[in-house]
Amino acid sequence: MKIFSIKNGWIGALTAAAGLNLASCKKPPQASPEPRFSAEQFEARFYYDLGAAEIDISSYPKKQQDGYAVFARTCSQCHTLARPINAPFAVRKDWxxxxxxMHIRTESRPGTGISKAEAAVVLDFLVYxxxxxxxxxxxxxxxxxxxxxxxxxEVVKERDRLNLGKVEGKARPPGPYTGDKPRP
Ligand code: HEC
Incomplete structure (x- = not known):
C-alpha cells in the first residue's frame, strides 16, 4: 500500500511538473509575473468593454444592416463597439x-463627430x-x-496585482505597463 502511494506521489509530481510547461497550468502568483490579460482587456473601464465587439447581423433586415455600418463607424471613434454592444441599455430613452x-464627448475630442443624421440611424439600429x-x-x-x-x-484583481493603476475616464493605465504584449 505504501509503495503504491509513493508511486502515485511520483506520478502526481511528474504530472504536475509536465503541467508547469503548459500555459493553462495554474502557478502560484509569485511565480507568474506575466499578465493574464491583454492590454486591451486591462484598459476595460466597464465590464461590457470585455465582450464581443461585433454583432452577427446576417438575419437583420437590410435597413438595419445598413444601420449597423453607420453604428460601427460612428461609435468606434473613441472606444470599441463592445461598449455599446454589451452595455445593459436596451430601450429607446436610454439610447x-x-x-x-456621446455627441457632447465629441466636442472635446478633435477629429471625432456624430452628425444628426448618423445619430438618428444609430438610435434606430440600437433600439432594434x-x-x-x-x-x-x-x-x-x-x-x-x-x-x-x-x-x-478578475481583470481588476490582476490589474491591482500588477499595480497597473485604475483606469479612470479616458486615461490609459499608468505605471510600468507600456507594451501590448505580455512582458517576458
Ligand atoms: C468622442 C468620443 C466618443 C464617441 C464618438 C462615442 N463615445 Fe461612447 N463613450 C465615450 C467616453 C469617453 C465614455 C466614458 C464616459 C462616459 O460614459 O461618458 C463613453 C461611454 C459609453 C458608454 C457607457 C456609458 C456608461 O456610463 O455606462 C456607452 C454605452 C457608449 N459610450 C456608447 C456609445 C455609442 C452608442 C456611440 C455612438 C453613437 C458612442 N458611444 C460614441 C466616448 C465616445
Missing amino acids: ERYIQR DSKIRKLDNKSEFAAKTEELRRLFD
Missing part, C-alpha cells in the same frame, strides 16, 4: 440619452438590435452579462 452624451439580443433573448443576454462581470472582476 437617446447615451447618444446625446437591443430588442432582438437583449430583450427578446433576455436569459441569454443575462448569462453573458454575468460572465463578463466575473471576467471584469
Whole structure:
C-alpha cells in the first residue's frame, strides 16, 4: 500500500511538473509575473468593454444592416463597439440619452463627430438590435452579462496585482505597463 502511494506521489509530481510547461497550468502568483490579460482587456473601464465587439447581423433586415455600418463607424471613434454592444441599455430613452452624451464627448475630442443624421440611424439600429439580443433573448443576454462581470472582476484583481493603476475616464493605465504584449 505504501509503495503504491509513493508511486502515485511520483506520478502526481511528474504530472504536475509536465503541467508547469503548459500555459493553462495554474502557478502560484509569485511565480507568474506575466499578465493574464491583454492590454486591451486591462484598459476595460466597464465590464461590457470585455465582450464581443461585433454583432452577427446576417438575419437583420437590410435597413438595419445598413444601420449597423453607420453604428460601427460612428461609435468606434473613441472606444470599441463592445461598449455599446454589451452595455445593459436596451430601450429607446436610454439610447437617446447615451447618444446625446456621446455627441457632447465629441466636442472635446478633435477629429471625432456624430452628425444628426448618423445619430438618428444609430438610435434606430440600437433600439432594434437591443430588442432582438437583449430583450427578446433576455436569459441569454443575462448569462453573458454575468460572465463578463466575473471576467471584469478578475481583470481588476490582476490589474491591482500588477499595480497597473485604475483606469479612470479616458486615461490609459499608468505605471510600468507600456507594451501590448505580455512582458517576458
Ligand atoms: C468622442 C468620443 C466618443 C464617441 C464618438 C462615442 N463615445 Fe461612447 N463613450 C465615450 C467616453 C469617453 C465614455 C466614458 C464616459 C462616459 O460614459 O461618458 C463613453 C461611454 C459609453 C458608454 C457607457 C456609458 C456608461 O456610463 O455606462 C456607452 C454605452 C457608449 N459610450 C456608447 C456609445 C455609442 C452608442 C456611440 C455612438 C453613437 C458612442 N458611444 C460614441 C466616448 C465616445
